[in-house]
Amino acid sequence: MPYRIKEVADYVGISVRTLHHYDRAGLLKPGSVTASGYRLYTDSELEKLQQIMFFRELGFGLRQIKEILDSPGFDRMQALAAQKILLLEKEKRLEAIIGLVEQTLDAVKGGIAMNKKDMFRAFDMSEIEKHQEHYTEETRQKYGHTEAYKESQKKAASYKKEDWAAISARGAEIYQELADLMVLSPADPQVQQAIGAWRQHITDSYYNCTPEIFRGLGDLYVQDERFTASIDKTKPGLARFMSEAMHLYCDSIAKKGR
Amino acid sequence: MPYRIKEVADYVGISVRTLHHYDRAGLLKPGSVTASGYRLYTDSELEKLQQIMFFRELGFGLRQIKEILDSPGFDRMQALAAQKILLLEKEKRLEAIIGLVEQTLDAVKGGIAMNKKDMFRAFDMSEIEKHQEHYTEETRQKYGHTEAYKESQKKAASYKKEDWAAISARGAEIYQELADLMVLSPADPQVQQAIGAWRQHITDSYYNCTPEIFRGLGDLYVQDERFTASIDKTKPGLARFMSEAMHLYCDSIAKKGR
DNA sequence: ATTGACTCTGACGTTACGTCATGGTTTATT
DNA sequence: AATAAACCATGACGTAACGTCAGAGTCAAT
Structure with a gap:
């Protein structure tokens, strides 16, 4: 039932080093440790790891993730809901960038110059950062x-x-x-x-x-x-x-x- | 017509330090420099900077970006086309992750455990990395x-x-x-x-x-x-x-x- | 008993910047 | 013309999230 570190790493698609790192950072400690010091993870840790992956995907720092997950009132459902919103926000940004690429392609094809104002707007992250800050602050102050x-x-x-x-x-x-x-x-x-x-x-x-x-x-x-x-x-x-x-x-x- | 470093930075939404960094890395040199050493950028550099932003968005390293942009046969149209494909690939991955969040939400709501095999598959990056490698290798060996x-x-x-x-x-x-x-x-x-x-x-x-x-x-x-x-x-x-x-x-x- | 695959703990390396510190330059204002 | 405010330059060190060895112990199978 308990997984050894490489099994987890391979399963999740991350490196053993990353798990070491998460352990030392206090972000994800193994459920137990053998007498010889081997880390053993259970399904419960896998679940937490998934949460970590979601947050990481959203650009949260490990520090912040730890704070959120350690928060006494951490609510997995609410976290998932917030993550979904943030991911959708991220998708919106990506789509804007894709639109920009297409627009630029057309401009190059047509041999015309692009409107400078539009050239970088799509890269803007402030909207996403706002949501991030919101969620962190919310769990922090709740x-x-x-x-x-x-x-x-x-x-x-x-x-x-x-x-x-x-x-x-x-x-x-x-x-x-x-x-x-x-x-x-x-x-x-x-x-x-x-x-x-x-x-x-x-x-x-x-x-x-x-x-x-x-x-x-x-x-x-x-x-x-x-x-x-x-x-x-x-x-x-x-x-x-x-x-x-x-x-x-x-x-x-x-x-x-x- | 030429922009000073902070104008560019503000315009693009990056830091002055980043532009310093790109200069030292040889990734983006200013079009000219004043007698007092001030960097001056023109529209041409802005265009290149946009290309850099696209590549960076796709997770390319600065080294790699430099190599691609410096490649003698670099073709902006082809690059944009490749970038679009990669961005769509990235969007596909994002959507898979959003789907995973929804699935997980349902599982938590229903109080049931998720299928472990599905818990991390969406995070997989190999498809994107393959495309990245491909494009770099293509321009490198072309x-x-x-x-x-x-x-x-x-x-x-x-x-x-x-x-x-x-x-x-x-x-x-x-x-x-x-x-x-x-x-x-x-x-x-x-x-x-x-x-x-x-x-x-x-x-x-x-x-x-x-x-x-x-x-x-x-x-x-x-x-x-x-x-x-x-x-x-x-x-x-x-x-x-x-x-x-x-x-x-x-x-x-x-x-x-x- | 030994091989091969894994594991551990340091410890230094890397990438892409952030963050001062220190000092010169431009521009606006008085 | 002086002076402040804003801007720029070059170091140089800091940081986050790992990557990458090195050296040594562990475990499972042959």
């Missing part, structure tokens, strides 16, 4: 920000790997449900019920989410662009929609309480 | 190989830039014509006529292509994989088709001569 999040961090530390998958899957489920309900008013009973499920999910998975905290969280969704961007990935405008719905939800709880 | 080619090299040195464009355009034209005729037999009069045009083109543009040399060239097309690959870029199988047609062509000339 935790240790508010009181509630500190609490969540502690609770989160106790979860096993399998739990995380279930939790984030449930989260994505609710996001999607709410995204589908965006055609309705935030006050609509269906929406309010989904919001209730959202609060329950937070309480179950992270921390006791009181109405006060929940209201503050709603504010955060529109005030902190990191949250806005993250939530709007499911569907643009979802963050604002949820924020309003959460406020109405808290209002109605307050009313009932009196 | 000249100075056979007697005829040595002759061609001399003749070619006298051409002006504009001539080159016309020559390779005419070459591409004949290739395309022959590719379209591949449904016919190599012995078909139409094919034989196109082959005659091809020999004429070589004689006009490069060297006096005797039937003997022409026959040898036909052999080269299938024996030397660099030629095969180069020709088959227009259409797979074209090299073999041309080789056969060229032999028949030379046979019929020999018969006539008697």
Whole structure:
């Protein structure tokens, strides 16, 4: 079941040296080591290695990748979603460059000079870098920000790997449900019920989410662009929609309480 | 009209240091230098810089790029065509990786494990590297190989830039014509006529292509994989088709001569 | 018992720049 | 005309992500 280093290297298409390097960098340590010092990798490490490959493909530095993967709230699904967006962004750039080559070919064929302004625009990376920065900053700042999040961090530390998958899957489920309900008013009973499920999910998975905290969280969704961007990935405008719905939800709880 | 180094850097989106680096590496020297040592670049250098950017985008090393650009028979049109092919190859790879991300996302969502064989296949670069190697090797070996080619090299040195464009355009034209005729037999009069045009083109543009040399060239097309690959870029199988047609062509000339 | 394929840990090399440091040059402004 | 602000030049060292030995131990099979 455990693979030796060359098996992994051949399998993945990288060098043994690279795995040594990742080990020393703390990016990917072998699952175990034999008495004689041989590194042994398991499927779990292969999975992590795949994540690393995705990030590397996107031009992330090993340092950054380590930081992201080591982040306590690292969510594989969310990472994959972000990676997909970034890869599509990269494809867009590539296509622009291909278009530029074709344009240049035509210009050379026709013996005419190209418009200097267009000659290099396609090489621009700022769009991709923006997305990269966004994602890194998001995972970096996601935790240790508010009181509630500190609490969540502690609770989160106790979860096993399998739990995380279930939790984030449930989260994505609710996001999607709410995204589908965006055609309705935030006050609509269906929406309010989904919001209730959202609060329950937070309480179950992270921390006791009181109405006060929940209201503050709603504010955060529109005030902190990191949250806005993250939530709007499911569907643009979802963050604002949820924020309003959460406020109405808290209002109605307050009313009932009196 | 001439640009100073920072103007170029800002325009292209690279650093001044990079231009310094390219200068020292002999990859891109400024068109002129002021008395005080300031580098001055003109549109011609911008054009070359664009070529460099294309190659760099494709993962070519600076050494390799220099070798290609300095090659006596460097043909911008051909280079652009090759670059386009390589970029499309790169896009194919990217799309495979995007597909992999989606597949992985589904697997994580469904809570199932992925097929290990598929987990890394998309990262494979060998296809791209093959193309890269091919192109470099092609430009490297294209000249100075056979007697005829040595002759061609001399003749070619006298051409002006504009001539080159016309020559390779005419070459591409004949290739395309022959590719379209591949449904016919190599012995078909139409094919034989196109082959005659091809020999004429070589004689006009490069060297006096005797039937003997022409026959040898036909052999080269299938024996030397660099030629095969180069020709088959227009259409797979074209090299073999041309080789056969060229032999028949030379046979019929020999018969006539008697 | 030995061969061949693998593994380990250094340690230096490489590519394509980044990042100062130091000092001269141009251009704009006063 | 002086002076600041922006620009340029040449070293020279730093860095990221490995590549490439070297020297020595390990393992599986013959």
